[in-house]
Amino acid sequence: MADWKARTEGAKVVKSICPYCAVGCGQSVYVKDEKIVQIEGDPDSPISRGRLCPKGAASLSLVTNPLREYKVKYRRPFGTRWEELPLERAMEMIADRVLETRRDTWESTDGDGHTLNRCYGIAHLGGATLDNEENYLMKKLYTALGVVQVENQARI
Amino acid sequence: MGTSFGRGGATTFQQDLQNSDCILIMGSNMAENHPVGFQWVMEARERGAKIIHVDPRFTRTSAMVNLHVPIRPGTDTAFLGAIIHYILEHDRAFKEYVVNYTNAPVILREDFKDTEELDGFFSGWHEDQNRYTFESWQYGSMDGAPHMDKTLQDPRCVYQVLKRHYARYTPETAAQICGIDAQQIIEVAEALCANSGRERTSAISYSVGWTQHTAGAQTIRGAAIIQLLLGNIGRPGGGILALRGHASIQGSTDIPTLFNLLPGYIPMPHALAHDNLKDFIESGSAMAGAWGNLDRYVVSLLKAWFGEHATEKSDFCFDLLPRINGDHSTYRSIMDMLDGKVKGFFCIGENPAVGSGNSGLHRRALANLEWLVVRDFNEIESASFWYDAPEIESGELRTESIKTEIFWMPAAGHTEKDGSFTNTQRLLQWRDKAVEPQDEARSELWFYYHLGKRIKEKIAQQAEPHADPIRFLTWEYPETGETREPSAAAVLREINGWDAQGKALSGFGELKADGSTACGCWIYCGCYKDEQNQTARRKPGSEQNWVAPEWAWAWPANRRILYNRASADPQGKPWSERKKYVWWDEQKSEWIGFDTPDFAKNKRPDYIPPNGAKADDAIAGGQPFIMQADGLGWIFAPTGLVDGPLPVYYEPHESPVRNLLYSQQANPCRRQFPRPFNESNPSPSELHGDAFPFVLHTYRLTEHHTAGAMSRSVPHLSELQPEFFCEVSPELAQLRGLIHGDWATIFTSRAVIEARVMVTGRVKPMILQGKEFHSVGLPYHWGSRGLVTGDSANDLLQITLEPNAHINETKGLTCDIMPGRRPRGEAVPAFLNDVRKRAHMDVVT
Secondary structure, eight states: OTTOOOTTTTOEEEEEEOSSSTTOOEEEEEEETTEEEEEEEOTTOTTTTTOOOHHHHTHHHHHHOTTOOOSOEEEOTTOSSOEEOOHHHHHHHHHHHHHHHHHHTEEEEOTTSOEEEEEEEEEEEOOTTSOHHHHHHHHHHHHHHTEEEEEOGGGO | OHHHHSSSSOSSOGGGGGGOSEEEEESOOHHHHSTTTTHHHHHHHHTTOEEEEEOSSOOHHHHTSSEEEOOOTTOHHHHHHHHHHHHHHTTOSOHHHHHHHBSTTBBBOTTOOOTTTTTTOOTTEETTTTEEOOGGGSBSOOSSSOOBOTTSOSTTBHHHHHHHHTTTOOHHHHHHHHTSOHHHHHHHHHHHHHTOSSSOOEEEEEOHHHHSSTTHHHHHHHHHHHHHHTTOTTSTTOSEEEOOSSTTTTHHHHTTOSTTEETTTEEOOBTTTOSSHHHHHHHHOOSBSGGGGHHHHHHHHHHHHHGGGOOTTTGGGGGGSOOBOSOOOHHHHHHHHHTTSOOEEEEESOOHHHHSSSHHHHHHHHTTOSEEEEEESSOOHHHHHHHHSHHHHTTSSOGGGOOOEEEEEEBOOTTSSOEEEEOTTSEEEEEOOOSOOOTTOBOHHHHHHHHHHHHHHHHHHSOOTTOHHHHHOOOOOOEETTTTEEOHHHHHHHHHOBOTTSOBOSSGGGOOSSSSOBOSOGGGTTTTGGGSOGGGOBOOGGGSOTTOTTBSEETTTTOSSTTGGGGBOTTSSBSOSTTOOEEEETTTTEEEESSOOSSOTTOOTTOOOOTTOOBGGGSOTTOOOTTSTTSSBOSSOSSSOTTOSSOOOOBOSSOSSOOSSOSOOBOTTOEEOOOTTOOOOOOBTBTTTTSSOEEEEEEOOTTOOTTSTTTTTOHHHHHHSOSOEEEEOHHHHHHHTOOTTSEEEEEOSSOEEEEEEEEOTTSOOEEETTEEEOEEEEEOOOOSSSSSOOOOGGGGOOOEEOTTTOOBOOEEEEEEEEESOOOOTTHHHHHHHHHHHHTTOOSOO
């Protein structure tokens, strides 16, 4: 009994925000040996006052659960199984796909000659679970590529 | 909200609910879906406030309130209409507020015709095109300020039009539509009236129970009209709180991953309207109010994106922006995938194969792509559909025949990257990275930054058509660590913007239209004020007043209650000591209070704009809605909505009954996509309108998160809610022979699924127009992957969109239910063919 220690003892505390709903509860993330050992409500937050709901309280599991995967997976056209693909190679292939589809589906003008300047063949869904900075780079890059079908959960 | 008040965000903040004297929670199950925010409702209740929950099911929210009213899904506009009727009939509006701060006195044009005159339509309807033109909705006078009758007696003033418009929304009629007693509506209306005025305030909070309908925006407009009539906007304990479901869904609208917007609610350029920057600014600017400075916001955005290339000579690179020319929302994209027009798709932290309405149609669309990128924590259904979708099981799709090339990529979690979320109250809160992401997991910031970098490199090496926008794009951010992660703080600083010397701006008032300032999102300008990341401020709540202005940073300008000039009377004095918030200090000659005033700091309450004044200078000292061109809260919306200047009750797209109020059954402007696998169940007035007799609605549980990607992988949560179930009343169970704990098969003309039966008194039968009706409730979190699996409720849905926000109707559709397990394999398409045949749906409707 005397040897029992809290797993948070000696851990560094990093301040964070819950990733689930939009209440925006404060979280204290406890880090020991470069690993997250606990996530608790942050009592300093004027919104949540240290509380978390069942999902927020389970967010340690969200980031450490055994179902999480850490390697890129690739399925070729008409393929029947996943294949391995190094991250750098995947990035290169995706950049090629984007440019190719952009060339193939570029629309300079509509039937009446009005400017369109867009790539109609690419669409995007996602953003409501992401950071503002991420959404900003996405919107900026897509707009430069001429991709207009950029959408997120707000529509759903 | 944007149309009524000027900004598309919650007008208040969660903690302020504690100051309410009455809270109406409607279209939201706050205790279960926003549990920690709900503590502020409980604070109000402990203080003696009246708390009301209007929602189809009795939930844990209902259990904690003073009054629960179980309305039929999809009838909210009728319910709110009856409250407006009550306020007007009993003369309970807060007159001084209404006359001075809203457009109730504005006199409308002679050619404006209300739904009263045209049986459910406004003037401007074009039957052949299924749409309105809006000229007749505009204000009567175009010469400067609109004509007004501050006595509210002129028969063509908004107040009198409103009275006639709502005359038929009696509590008795609404009660028949909603399936409740008129007395319940009167009790809610009376509670709101009794708790509004100088001394008291009421708040309304809503969620997707309002938005996911074919009349979603008009339902929110109904709430806005109530809050304007009762004088509850801009005041402590008042307001409308939109409760959003995702950590940064407000942020993804502000910095929009939405087709029709640029950052800060600047519209995307339209092919037919915007040939050059001048056209764009002229058509988008208002003479008065904050949109009078659109030129500053757009030019600063173009400077942030195209840097040195954006000059006056190059029209600030405006021509490099792509143009929209119609609906390019996600459901439209899905149809275009099915038709082969969209070939590549990025699916980033979303799971449409489970989470989107009519998910079966989405899976068929994914199977028709050339390439697909899915980024998530684990292999979700949107990545695995090619071998485990229900359509594979039924033989309708074959793995070997699906051409889609798929890249599944591991994403970094919220503890593995720096960045900010914008929560439901417009508050930007920064997170610090706690640990590095493992192996090949990366942030989206990393993915898009490095993708952009690669594309720029390729374009530099090869001749690429239309390369200028990419070549000119500013794309330099400091990289750190082994993975070369770009700096999120540097991106936030670009969003905030800088001046000609490269110094961080302190607010959007400093933006210029001459190209000397750059700013990625004008409404976020100030979040990096004084070269400090304001969103990372963490002064404990216990060391501040209840507004906590030094915790993080809220847009705009760190304001926590919007339009808070309205918390003072026209002379600038608080309406009452009890409800003081922001007021005019004559000695200091400025607005002061508990929050950042949402008004020009030194503009006197008696300021009258001189002739020819523009932008904010054209807003008078007594006009709190500074984003609107007239400075007023819009009870009547002359522009901004395509389906009418006032809310009208229409039945849901699929409904078990006829519309009692007008001969027009459903919202005539709703956007439909009639095609195979997206059939509509027939509704009354159509033949066989009773073929799908029950009302279907979908919802969420505390223990799961939307499409399950963030909860079906989490052991604790999966154990707490292991299995898909349907909620039915004891009466419906008896009618259809359903047994608690046993299986039920639920079906529409699109899909058939199975779920465990939960027989519960929390769901009540409804009496509609004298006849008993039943509903089936379905949480929609399950799919084929994860620790707990099950059928997806969203498979049952049909895609028909609200015409303003392009949001799908997911609540209030029709279905049928029977005991036992569903058919399997090839029996599924045969079963659905039979269902459609029995409903006589030979033709796609």
